[in-house]
Amino acid sequence: MAETKTVDDETRTDGAGGLRGVDPDTALRLMREMLLYRRFEEKAEEAYAIGKIGGFCHLHIGQEAAAAGSILALDEGDYVISAYREHTQALAKGIDAGAVMAELFGRATGCSKGKGGSMHLFDYERRFMGGHGIVGAQVPLASGMGWKIRYRDEDHVVVCFMGDAAVNQGAFHEALNMSAVWNLPVIYVVENNEYGMGTAFSRVSRTEIHEKACSYGIPTSIVDGQDVLETFVAFRDLAAGVRGGGGPRFVDLRTYRFKGHSMSDPVSGTYRSKEEVEGKVKNADPIATLRDVLLEGGHLDQESLEAMDSEARTTAQEAFDFADESPFPDPSELYADVYAELGDGRMFFDGRERPEGSV
Amino acid sequence: MAEMTYREALNQALREEMERDPDVFLMGEEVAEYDGAYKVSKGLLDAFGDRRVVDSPIAELGFAGLGVGAAMAGLKPVIEFMTFNFSILALDQVINHAAKIRYMSGGQIPCPIVFRGPNGAALQLSAQHSQACETYYVHAPGVKVVTPATPADAKGLLKAAIRDPDPVAFMEGELLYNMKGDVPDDDDFVIPLGVADVKQEGDDVTILTHGKTVHVALQAARKLEKDGVSAEVVDLRTIRPLDVETILASVRKTNRAVYLEEGWSFAGVGAQIVSLVQEEAFDWLDAPVVRVTQADVPMPYAKNLEQLAKPSAERVVAACNRVLYR
Numbered sequence: 012m013a014e015t016k017t018v019d020d021e022t023r024t025d026g027a028g029g030l031r032g033v034d035p036d037t038a039l040r041l042m043r044e045m046l047l048y049r050r051f052e053e054k055a056e057e058a059y060a061i062g063k064i065g066g067f068c069h070l071h072i073g074q075e076a077a078a079a080g081s082i083l084a085l086d087e088g089d090y091v092i093s094a095y096r097e098h099t100q101a102l103a104k105g106i107d108a109g110a111v112m113a114e115l116f117g118r119a120t121g122c123s124k125g126k127g128g129s130m131h132l133f134d135y136e137r138r139f140m141g142g143h144g145i146v147g148a149q150v151p152l153a154s155g156m157g158w159k160i161r162y163r164d165e166d167h168v169v170v171c172f173m174g175d176a177a178v179n180q181g182a183f184h185e186a187l188n189m190s191a192v193w194n195l196p197v198i199y200v201v202e203n204n205e206y207g208m209g210t211a212f213s214r215v216s217r218t219e220i221h222e223k224a225c226s227y228g229i230p231t232s233i234v235d236g237q238d239v240l241e242t243f244v245a246f247r248d249l250a251a252g253v254r255g256g257g258g259p260r261f262v263d264l265r266t267y268r269f270k271g272h273s274m275s276d277p278v279s280g281t282y283r284s285k286e287e288v289e290g291k292v293k294n295a296d297p298i299a300t301l302r303d304v305l306l307e308g309g310h311l312d313q314e315s316l317e318a319m320d321s322e323a324r325t326t327a328q329e330a331f332d333f334a335d336e337s338p339f340p341d342p343s344e345l346y347a348d349v350y351a352e353l354g355d356g357r358m359f360f361d362g363r364e365r366p367e368g369s370v
Numbered sequence: 371m372a373e374m375t376y377r378e379a380l381n382q383a384l385r386e387e388m389e390r391d392p393d394v395f396l397m398g399e400e401v402a403e404y405d406g407a408y409k410v411s412k413g414l415l416d417a418f419g420d421r422r423v424v425d426s427p428i429a430e431l432g433f434a435g436l437g438v439g440a441a442m443a444g445l446k447p448v449i450e451f452m453t454f455n456f457s458i459l460a461l462d463q464v465i466n467h468a469a470k471i472r473y474m475s476g477g478q479i480p481c482p483i484v485f486r487g488p489n490g491a492a493l494q495l496s497a498q499h500s501q502a503c504e505t506y507y508v509h510a511p512g513v514k515v516v517t518p519a520t521p522a523d524a525k526g527l528l529k530a531a532i533r534d535p536d537p538v539a540f541m542e543g544e545l546l547y548n549m550k551g552d553v554p555d556d557d558d559f560v561i562p563l564g565v566a567d568v569k570q571e572g573d574d575v576t577i578l579t580h581g582k583t584v585h586v587a588l589q590a591a592r593k594l595e596k597d598g599v600s601a602e603v604v605d606l607r608t609i610r611p612l613d614v615e616t617i618l619a620s621v622r623k624t625n626r627a628v629y630l631e632e633g634w635s636f637a638g639v640g641a642q643i644v645s646l647v648q649e650e651a652f653d654w655l656d657a658p659v660v661r662v663t664q665a666d667v668p669m670p671y672a673k674n675l676e677q678l679a680k681p682s683a684e685r686v687v688a689a690c691n692r693v694l695y696r
């Protein structure tokens with residue numbers, strides 16, 4: 012039986028200015044990042060409202076610590092793969108805010124050339140392996156990336172994010188079993204925000220998230236995903252263990268979504284009360300939590316905090332402007348990248364003339 | 371007659387059939403407490419309770435399979451896919467099981483089940499959420515495929531699908547849910563499967579289509595009319611069973627045909643229809659049948675590329691002009 016770890020009270024309260032073993036520079040960096048994610052998402056929300064962004068758009072507001080604390084603990088060569096609520100994770104992995112925003116706008120300068128949109132952010136160079144729209148389907152893909160790392164004898168890890176609803180998919184269970192059997196270097200992270208759209212997790216499972224990986228023999232941690240310092244320490248240690256050949260890990264990362272499921276869904280409703288959401292926003296805002304620690308510990312003063320925030324707002328605004336000024340993809344892009352190359356034999360059967368300049 | 375939306379028509383059909391037959395139950399993601407992701411099942415939980423209107427986990431293969439098993443054992447499940455894109459996860463249960471059970475069991479075990487939900491592209495939902503899936507279903511003998519284009523058809527055909535003794539894939543259109551139209555009040559308003567509908571009569575060219583693109587065809591017909599071309603629009607309504615007679619009669623009248631569909635062309639529905647028309651009405655054709663489909667690419671997100679990728683009324687007009695040698 013695999014063990015389940017929770018962070019004990021001793022670690023939660025340790026001294027060192029309340030940073031729990033995280034050095035002050037890193038703590039400040041986490042703050043800066045989370046502020047950027049918040050301001051970026053707010054900008055995206057604004058852009059959606061005026062029709063600059065179309066389709067589905069799932070914001071990560073409230074879950075910033077889950078992205079910053081986990082991804083900033085990784086090395087550059089490590090892989091990240093996720094579902095569709097992935098804007099801030101893409102930023103965390105180092106994709107330029109302008110390239111992410113331009114993708115949301117469907118512009119040629121977007122990180123997927125405008126062809127993927129909000130749900131399909133990719134950047135191979137930064138090992139951001141996508142935004143995926145089919146719930147649970149990215150989980151086996153992550154195992155495949157872990158397989159490649161082991162196959163080539165590399166020293167990287169894969170972090171695979173999913174929502175709580177994904178653990179009921181067959182693909183999740185098949186993939187975890189294989190990773191365990193083959194000792195693959197993957198950290199499976201459930202961003203447990205308690206709901207899949209309008210369905211509370213407790214309505215669709217008799218067991219808790221952290222129990223899901225036990226039957227595959229994968230060690231599991233429960234981490235407070237609203238606490239970025241706890242999340243950072245947990246992922247730093249987990250990554251070290253996996254890198255050392257320790258095999259897969261599973262994290263029940265407890266978090267909460269402050270906004271509706273997507274831009275077209277209500278923030279609260281029959282599935283969760285307004286009071287519940289307000290309570291979380293008031294008491295479990297990851298940014299406010301770290302802010303208090305930093306201010307109390309004397310690592311940050313009000314003035315530098317405001318400077319940091321205004322820098323984040325500027326970056327978000329610049330990302331918006333960059334996206335807005337960027338061109339739409341050229342029509343010749345329509346048939347580009349369906350295949351690597353067009354050799355002998357017909358590939359397209361739609362009876363259409365391809366736009367000028369097409370492959 | 372009462373005017374209502376396509377969504378309300380579906381809701382009424384579900385309600386009436388659940389009242390009529392206690393073995394009918396509805397299962398799917400968000401169908402109960404949330405009233406359905408697209409509100410098609412609004413109020414059904416209150417009316418029928420959680421024994422018959424059931425929220426499932428996100429586990430398409432699992433709950434589709436559960437439905438197939440329940441149908442084999444004697445119930446009449448209606449399984450909602452939040453969209454047909456996600457039904458691809460469940461295809462094994464449909465193609466390997468639902469479609470084959472009656473046959474493999476030597477006729478002993480029927481599988482009266484409806485798989486329903488929106489099919490095809492909406493707006494800017496990108497590649498994994500913008501797929502027309504009818505080809506996957508219609509390919510397999512044992513499955514019926516229904517694609518209503520209007521509120522009245524939605525109601526009459528859903529009632530027929532639920533009463534049908536075989537598995538039916540019932541494919542709605544997300545962009546149709548708000549469309550209004552007249553629907554007969556009659557509790558027993560059932561449109562039999564396998565009967566096409568001539569949505570507009572015309573003499574010069576036949577536009578054959580199914581589902582949401584019926585409205586694109588009608589738009590094209592209006593444009594053609596301004597050019598003095600009289601186009602007939604034939605809505606298949608059900609792809610399998612197929613109303614071959616209505617299709618052939620129209621082609622024999624106009625001598626020219628265009629097939630319009632939302633999905634990809636290769637092995638698409640139109641490929642089958644073209645094959646049928648040339649086999650059975652070759653002598654009546656004055657031009658090769660031309661197809662208008664989605665571009666042969668995964669659906670791009672960018673607005674301009676998406677517009678280019680989708681079939682449009684302009685493309686239908688151009689195709690009609692081509693078969694008219696204009």
Ligand SMILES: Cc1ncc(C[n+]2csc(CCOP(=O)(O)OP(=O)(O)O)c2C)c(N)n1
Nearest residue numbers: 096144145146174175176177206207208456
């Ligand atoms: C296979 C599949 N089924 C259904 C959907 C529709 N859908 C999109 S998100 C979602 C809820 C997922 O919730 P969760 O995994 O908890 O992630 P969260 O949105 O909370 O981040 C559903 C049902 C989908 N995208 N894919």
Ligand SMILES: [Mg+2]
Nearest residue numbers: 174175206207
């Ligand atoms: Mg969730």
